[in-house]
Amino acid sequence: MRFEWQGKVALVTGASSGIGQALARGLARRGCKLALAARRSDRLEALAAELKAQGVEVLAQACDVTVDADRASLARAVEERFGGLQLLSNNAGILLKGLAGQEPLEAFRRNMETNYFAPIDLTQRCLPMLRRSPRSWVAFTSSGLALRSTPGLGAYCATKSALEAYAESLRAEEQGRGVRVLVLRPDLTATDMVGTKRTAQSPEQVAEKALKALQAGRGTCNCTWRVALLAHIHEPLRQALDWGTQRLMKKGYLP
Ligand SMILES: NC(=O)c1ccc[n+]([C@@H]2O[C@H](COP(=O)([O-])OP(=O)(O)OC[C@H]3O[C@@H](n4cnc5c(N)ncnc54)[C@H](OP(=O)(O)O)[C@@H]3O)[C@@H](O)[C@H]2O)c1
Numbered sequence: 686m687r688f689e690w691q692g693k694v695a696l697v698t699g700a701s702s703g704i705g706q707a708l709a710r711g712l713a714r715r716g717c718k719l720a721l722a723a724r725r726s727d728r729l730e731a732l733a734a735e736l737k738a739q740g741v742e743v744l745a746q747a748c749d750v751t752v753d754a755d756r757a758s759l760a761r762a763v764e765e766r767f768g769g770l771q772l773l774s775n776n777a778g779i780l781l782k783g784l785a786g787q788e789p790l791e792a793f794r795r796n797m798e799t800n801y802f803a804p805i806d807l808t809q810r811c812l813p814m815l816r817r818s819p820r821s822w823v824a825f826t827s828s829g830l831a832l833r834s835t836p837g838l839g840a841y842c843a844t845k846s847a848l849e850a851y852a853e854s855l856r857a858e859e860q861g862r863g864v865r866v867l868v869l870r871p872d873l874t875a876t877d878m879v880g881t882k883r884t885a886q887s888p889e890q891v892a893e894k895a896l897k898a899l900q901a902g903r904g905t906c907n908c909t910w911r912v913a914l915l916a917h918i919h920e921p922l923r924q925a926l927d928w929g930t931q932r933l934m935k936k937g938y939l940p
Pocket of ligand 1: 700
């Protein structure tokens, strides 16, 4: 059964830039009503004004997803304004760089708070609304790096692997209630998070792939052939990359 977008309510976190902003625009083009959340309210308001000018119904709410009260107030605001929700896009994220052997625990905690605990809590708060619709979605913006952790990004990769493990449990538990789960795995994308050098795709390309995956009812969206390949040959590739990393370390290219 195809997902009909017109008139559906979508909540997108991390909508102030990058992939979240592109998702918001893509959903608006498909006729959705939107709740947009992020910390930078000036950027959210600018996006809301742009979309409202196109006739889209928008709620823009400043929200730090790591703050309990902000998440509670966001879910409440969606219920009060729209009376329901059909798509929750847990997209907000941060990327902290550091070596696995010496990065302070605090950095791991901060990354986990934003990328893992916040989407879990927001999902739990939104589930009653999502379950009231015959068909609804929770989308998690993961990463190709959920499949393969790389040197220097251990904390970030761990958050995405953990998020995918949570998403799998949620999918199995909610399938009988009409709530479906999408795991979105972008490749290197040209956003504020990583800059624009040597990126594989634009945020607009990621958003279109995500929306097509939702439309088609798919549970996973590997955004490039590299990520798809990684998903299929995960284990042999892991061994090859471990070997390559060892070589680079021996030659002094990595600390
Ligand atoms: N770019 C890539 O190469 C890439 C690859 C794979 C996966 N991803 C994932 O894609 C998602 C979007 O990232 P992006 O690439 O679009 O980067 P981005 O442009 O930096 O966007 C990150 C978004 O998350 C929001 N955010 C961060 N911390 C937040 C917090 N505490 N509370 C509320 N919102 C918060 C930011 O908004 P404010 O700063 O205004 O709060 C911003 O809108 C992330 O989950 C990221 O891990 C990105």
